[in-house]
Amino acid sequence: MVEGTKKRNRVFDYFCEEDQFAGGVAWCAGCPLELTARFVPQVLGKNMVIVGTPGCAAPVLHGQNVGAWHKLAYMASVMTGVPSKATGLSRYYNRIGQDATVVCFTGDGCATDVGFQPLSGAAERREKIIYLAYDNEGYMNTGNQRSSATPLGAATTTTPVGKISRGKQTISKNMPLIMLMHRPSYMATATLSHLEDFAKKLKKAQEKVKEGFVYLHVFSPCPVGWRINSNMSIEVCRNAVRTNYFPLWEAEDGKPRLTLEVANPKPVVELTKLMRKFSHYKEEDMANLQKAVDERYALIKSLCDAYK
Amino acid sequence: MVEGTKKRNRVFDYFCEEDQFAGGVAWCAGCPLELTARFVPQVLGKNMVIVGTPGCAAPVLHGQNVGAWHKLAYMASVMTGVPSKATGLSRYYNRIGQDATVVCFTGDGCATDVGFQPLSGAAERREKIIYLAYDNEGYMNTGNQRSSATPLGAATTTTPVGKISRGKQTISKNMPLIMLMHRPSYMATATLSHLEDFAKKLKKAQEKVKEGFVYLHVFSPCPVGWRINSNMSIEVCRNAVRTNYFPLWEAEDGKPRLTLEVANPKPVVELTKLMRKFSHYKEEDMANLQKAVDERYALIKSLCDAYK
């Protein structure tokens, strides 16, 4: 074949750095978290300093004794301290003129639950840090327990399906909109099926973080916990977007804008059928979930419309 | 004069209980917090259980040794534990069929800062508790330091006006909208100039808390810290509403609605001139604050419109 006829995907153009990780690391086969972790530094570059915490990212981000699984500067933290540590780093680096992109890299559990308060505080102070929450809708590293990001009715090990109870009782915390109301300098949702969209948002994040706080919410299904076939995890991301379960949008200085408007959104069952965490769902449960999804989409849509 | 010609204000009709406090308590003269504290139980009744915390409310809500300043059941808490304690109480009272209205009564500092995480958590779990935050825009009990609710440019003892710095650098955390995005069963803003509006909202809160979480955000200026003449504090509340600095709205099941739409909003200077916490303001500072107020009002307005 002739070289000229082949054209590589545009996403490659966003890369400014090589993969910073060891080839073999402990993330499960097919896990989008692994893709996220390897993708972000390729776009943001080597001057990243990551602040991380217990969670599925930790076994790879944390070193083990002197050994490391990656080549980025890294600070480990308890779950309660991530954005505050990032604040300390970023304030000092800025002060001494050290070029650095300080990135908090945590799961939804840390972001929405036990580490939410300092996140909200750092946003209010407009700290020059990027907070990236990868959302696998639960505490995966400790064995698939519910988090505030777990959706209505989902079965987890702490919201099990049992004789008198059927999964989580409450809707998930609407973290992206809660963060929007903090009016960060920039924020966006992203997922792994839409890599160019994700890359663009990362670049924008790196620019806007010079002015203040940036929040990125990355939908990152967990093949093991959600019981998805490992080859289908990107498809799950895609269907989350296509069903408006996870709309793609961004907001500069508090003004939200859909970055992808889905023409004919599919019913949410197109998403849920790809996994078994909803397999106990009855029709009524599905209707409830669809309603929650619709309501939430309507809300973000109306906000985007208001700012058009 | 003849009795018949005199008509008492309708607000009295909302009272179901006498004032529950001692006549002389330690709140400063003219403080709307005192009015709030005395007003709420008159509307909600004696089955209130208050969970309170250090802050200006505490010297009166907390007892001193065996002595008490009021007749309500009360539990004292560290600032980090208020809604969680309320959760424990409400779960147990509900379980044993004990009639109770569990009310968290805290300042903005506790609600938006050091006690925000458990508040967010309780909202996500839809606990059957009312969280009332009285917002005096700072840590008043410890001496007028900034909180996340302190507005842009305001002078406090930790955001002082000095040779190279002029008050708080960031806008206040938009707590009402952040809580709206938690989709509580009911939420509302209220203030002391509009007592009937406040009373109605309290009654609604008491109904809706049977379904789930309720959040009330009460604008409560601090005459001492803001340097307002003590007789003007109700007028400050009124002007906060009239300038759209503090719009009055409510939301049942996540659907916001203005309970008072101000016909011709006054410029925010009509509010700020009543106090000295903005006395260092230059014209430009005032323009910035006006902008922040306008933006924030536009946001809530457009949300209300979307749900009309």
Add this chain to the structure above:
Amino acid sequence: MVIKHKNIFKTESAWSNADEKLLCLDTGSWRTERPVVDKEKCNYCGLCALYCPPQCMKDMGDHYEVDLAYCKGCGICATECPLKAITMVPEGEFADG
């Protein structure tokens, strides 16, 4: 060990108890000005009473009067009275009254 201390609390931990008389401060002494209601002007709307932070306006059936034991002299009642029926008068003027 000779414990001379007499127990304050009946309970093991520190509980307050409002069954007894409430604690109360002499907040009347904070006042530098005193609200004086003009019965004639007053139309018994009750706004002064509603807005009074210490809720120390007494309902007299056809008008309101201040409870001087607690009134802190903030002046809100006077400011809020729609009929301007309340005047704030310096305490000095009542010195020996």
Add this chain to the structure above:
Amino acid sequence: MVIKHKNIFKTESAWSNADEKLLCLDTGSWRTERPVVDKEKCNYCGLCALYCPPQCMKDMGDHYEVDLAYCKGCGICATECPLKAITMVPEGEFADG
């Protein structure tokens, strides 16, 4: 006290150091299926490489090939290849290859 332990860390607290060789797992052994790229079908779009979680697709200039040392066999590349140029083949078939 006879300390026989040889220091692991050069620093006072526990610091990792990526200047040395990175830690690495034999994730290739996790595989039960192996992606096989059909060079002919492949149009070098790179999507398989982009989507591959361990980023173990090697750029061969005009097509991609998997690095078997790390490929976990998840099958994403095969599912995502727009040209269906990748097939997942059970490892058993390569047993002694």
Add this chain to the structure above:
Amino acid sequence: MVSAQKGQVRVITGNAVGAYGAMLCRPEVVAAYPITPQSEIAELLSQFKADGVLDGEYVEVEGENSAMNVVLAASVAGARTFTATSSYGLVFMYDALQETSGFRAPVVMVNANRETPGIHAVSSGQQDLISARDTGWIQIIVENDQEILDQIIMAYRLAEDYDIQLPIMVNYDGFYLSYLAEAVEIPNIEDVDAFLAPLKQQPERQKLVPGVAIGCGTHGMEMGYVEARYKHCQALERVKGKVDEIDKAFGDYFGRYYGGQIEEYRTDDADIVILASGSATGTVRTVIDTKREQGIKVGLIKLRLFRPFPAERLIGVLKGKKAIGVIDRSLCFGWKYGPMCMELRALSPEIGPAPILSYIDGLANLDITVPHIGRVIDEVSAAAQGKPYQEVTWIPMEE
């Protein structure tokens, strides 16, 4: 009530035992947040709840600090409560821990011991329980799965005793007992009810009741504060005797005795004694048997009660012994000795001049092995004979 019926024997992990133990006591409000190595407890209790086996409220809190606040308040309102945590979780609820004991709330908590976050690690060690020694809680350490279950039941009887009214932390070595499956006899719930029934015959403790004008957590002003603290300390003193009593009552009913504050093994005629706690004590016993065969008169004190520190019983056993070895699975920062050793030394004036040797071992998932204990006994025995000895030994650093 003479003795309990035989329960069901199952091979389950220490965590599962923890969940069963809690469930059998019918807690009315449970709140827990998952953390390795405790998560299984939270999960099992959720499952019990989902299946209707656990009738109490289960609150899926957003963090440990809230977990403790939930159970604290429910307890103050009158509920029987339960929670479980470990390490990072325990230290994140530190302020709430202090409040809970200050409120005199009889909360029962399981803590699966793990190293604390000073240095990040997911491994066993007792540093977390040491970190909480100043919270005013009762702290008990158990050795095996059956003891986890039995101790949880005893914990309610102790915590809710009118003369005590204090929270209890039941500790077991995380990773070891958490995941260790043993055959455990699970008593019938009716027998547990019967064992806890005496609590109902006591005066009612103060409870927060809406509509009734009382306030909990009033400001303790000067002597009010001192009084409340004094009562707290007195209650802790009373705990010691109660632990022994309840152990006796439990044993009489269920047939299993644990010795109360401390469990002694071959101490009677011992010249030297090893003080240890938790899952390592079984191995110590084995080695003691071997050493006894070699003629070394050695015994074991298994420290079950760490807070309050069982001073009197320790003195009773140790007075006149020739040498003592203390094995700590944790550190006492700022002291050379391990924490249990440091505290034991505070009893020296009463115990007498026997040399006390401090051993640090079993940190960060490392085993306290048979050879390690053999070494300890040999050295302590040499010290007893007046030979020079090393005061403090970090066993893993010398290997």
Add this chain to the structure above:
Amino acid sequence: MVSAQKGQVRVITGNAVGAYGAMLCRPEVVAAYPITPQSEIAELLSQFKADGVLDGEYVEVEGENSAMNVVLAASVAGARTFTATSSYGLVFMYDALQETSGFRAPVVMVNANRETPGIHAVSSGQQDLISARDTGWIQIIVENDQEILDQIIMAYRLAEDYDIQLPIMVNYDGFYLSYLAEAVEIPNIEDVDAFLAPLKQQPERQKLVPGVAIGCGTHGMEMGYVEARYKHCQALERVKGKVDEIDKAFGDYFGRYYGGQIEEYRTDDADIVILASGSATGTVRTVIDTKREQGIKVGLIKLRLFRPFPAERLIGVLKGKKAIGVIDRSLCFGWKYGPMCMELRALSPEIGPAPILSYIDGLANLDITVPHIGRVIDEVSAAAQGKPYQEVTWIPMEE
């Protein structure tokens, strides 16, 4: 550098002194959250920042847990840092405190002592510092305003010493020193620079630098973990000598000496010794002078260093004394004795058989008065003469 120039004398509160002390050391990142009785420090530092007097970053955090995390991380990146808190704040940052020492971050913190939240109170007491004794921090307690200032300066020299690399908590009695205005000599900043200059001649500690591949807070696996903890403990051991050295260097330069780990008063020929700490020690000295006139040979040890516990120096002074009285302004839950007394007893094997009398006093804003101390000295003196004595006395409960 022979000696510093005379500084400016001002009558300011202990809190203000804390703020000045910090500012003089030019911290690069400061984070603090207000709390009674510390708030004035946060306020003054904000004002210094607003006026350009303080050139560092000032982070207005949303809670104490974040305050500690901010300074911890900044310190790991290489910054000189400062924070201040008290009681409720200190216990709310407990997990972060443990991390900070585990990371070996040389953070300097002021803690204005206050009772802890067990029972709600806004009053003085040392319970908070006791609650943090297991965090792995260095803890120093000072007596008066001048010492606050001087100790903060010495704290940086100690914390950032290459052989130490540990965080330090400088404690002073809240409400007492917080609000006590005394005449304080504020040194010239250039002299402070000069005093801290030796730190620059040391090897650089490890710092987290972007673009350079290093990671802080790696998982310490098994022996890695043990090693890191061992080093931490060894560094704490080294602290003791360093504190004495730095005190000497400070005194030689600024003319004020504090005795290092402990300060002795008339102990040389003393038969009996009182051990106390903080603002109460001045009163003890006064009473000692009176009692000496009455012929009682009594001396004082002011405990300045509480973590690490200055075992060797205490033994040096106390060995052979006839009786010892320890005054604790806090409790050691689970023990009869106050915490400093309990720990001192752990040195009994070395100190010898002198009776040790424990006194609990000065809780919850209560004064430790001249008559109280007179009583203590009389009783300890009687015990020295072999008379029977009460082991533990809660002074306020007996009044």
Add this chain to the structure above:
Amino acid sequence: MAARMLASAFVLEGKSVASFPMYGFERRGAPVVAFTRIDDKPIREKTQIYNPDCLIVIDPGLLTLPTLFTGLKPESAFILNTPKKLTEQPDKNLKIGGAVNATQIAVDEIGRDIPNTCLLGAFAAATGWVQLQSLLDCLPDYLSGDILERNLKSAERGYREVEVIKW
């Protein structure tokens, strides 16, 4: 604050001082007591003062406090803010009395009821323990601008207008 100003004045005269307030629990309403120790030697005690040499009462309402004079040393001084006269000896341990209408003077000079500096002036006059000038010299450490000027005046008037009685 007044206590600190007084302390500063003594420092100017080469004394050692230590001054601190005890707050009641609630910040508002409850009386605040401040203690100041003055000595030629360094001051070691950091406790409340149980046996003062002098009592300055800013709020005349406190005169009804039963324990007000408890513990006074013999021959001590008493400075009172009052519009009235001090006629009888309120306590047998008092030797010097000083009465001044400090509230009035403060309202006149400062425009608000802040009688503190005025009372310090009265203290200097009545006791003679500190020079008025030292007091005036240290005020700029605490106040500035117009407020400073007004307080200087207020202190001076206190010094001049206090009515001193010896018992």
Add this chain to the structure above:
Amino acid sequence: MAARMLASAFVLEGKSVASFPMYGFERRGAPVVAFTRIDDKPIREKTQIYNPDCLIVIDPGLLTLPTLFTGLKPESAFILNTPKKLTEQPDKNLKIGGAVNATQIAVDEIGRDIPNTCLLGAFAAATGWVQLQSLLDCLPDYLSGDILERNLKSAERGYREVEVIKW
């Protein structure tokens, strides 16, 4: 889990047991080791087993681990999941060897690569230390329904198909 099933089977036969896993740090990839102690008397040690009587290897890849056989007691047993045959004695302390293609059997019977129950059957057959029936009897404590049935079969096949060698 397999270790616990085995322990349960011994309990049915009146033995004392204690079984626990040691996780490597990361949950995925690193080998997991589980220890089971069996005794007539109560088991006191709760440590790792340094001198086992039997080694069951589920992942044949681990055969390359240099320390695999370290500490084995003399005369001990070795059960291996392998498609191949066990010919030579891998370690001199081994007395009994059992080889079974448990992965294949599991895939056949259970449909997934979960060879654990099959290996337990093989263990029973090779060592004779526990009855097959005890094993089968305790499986319902851990599994139910269809999965249980399939595992029962798998265990039985392990028992039948294991190739036992005595060295």
